[in-house]
Amino acid sequence: MQILLVEDDLSMQATLQRALLRRGMQVHLVGDGLQALQRWQAQPPDALVLDLSLPGLDGLEVLAQGRALGLATPVLVLTARSTVGDRVLGLNAGADDYLPKPFDLDELEARLRALLRRSSTATAAPSGSDHSVQLGHMRYERDSGAVYHLGEPMDFTPRERALMQALLARPGQAVAKERLYALVFPGEATVQYEAIEVVVYRLRKKLAGTGVDLVTLRGLGYLLKQSQG
DSSP states (O other): OEEEEEOOOHHHHHHHHHHHHHTTOEEEEEOSHHHHHHHHHHSOOSEEEEESSOSSSOHHHHHHHHHHTTOOOOEEEEESOOSHHHHHHHHHHTOSEEEESSOOHHHHHHHHHHHHHHHHHHTSOOSSOTTEEEETTEEEETTTOOEEETTEEOOOOHHHHHHHHHHHTSTTSOBOHHHHHHHHSTTOTTSOTTHHHHHHHHHHHHTTTTTEEEEEETTTEEEEEEOOO
């Protein structure tokens, strides 16, 4: 696993590099935002570990510009900015996961490996055509955003639909809770972070009998998968 670690604190650089090397990962170090963007574009790694407070170019700008260039590398943001608003900013800019400092090194490894697993399965073609996803007894039409159960359109509230579409865009893959919050409650800073759990609960009830389960993965987020049996 090739990791590009973007961190300007030399002590943190050394600690993380040693820890990840011991876990079988190859780590390339960059301490400047502009250099990070150039390195990311020239030699895309398997995963990018990105601090937000960087000289040269802020981490959020590195992330936004990288995504604008079409760089699809999984990105794990590391930062001391731990408020929900900061997490939402990072996820809206294109981060795949978010780990506030201080953090446990084992958790960092687990999250990186989870990102790589999701990234590798994302390249597999979904059931159905490029324009639709078939999961259980449900069909999701990408172009229109409509969801059908046994050929009949399903009725969702706008927030339920936003959550459903985010999960159906990556069936079988976990989507971080923070990312879902940003998609379901865009620009609604007064909404409590836990409100996403209410939408999940309501959507889970509507999925009963569809052959699709909405699964909670502690520490990773939520995913949709075909029911067993």
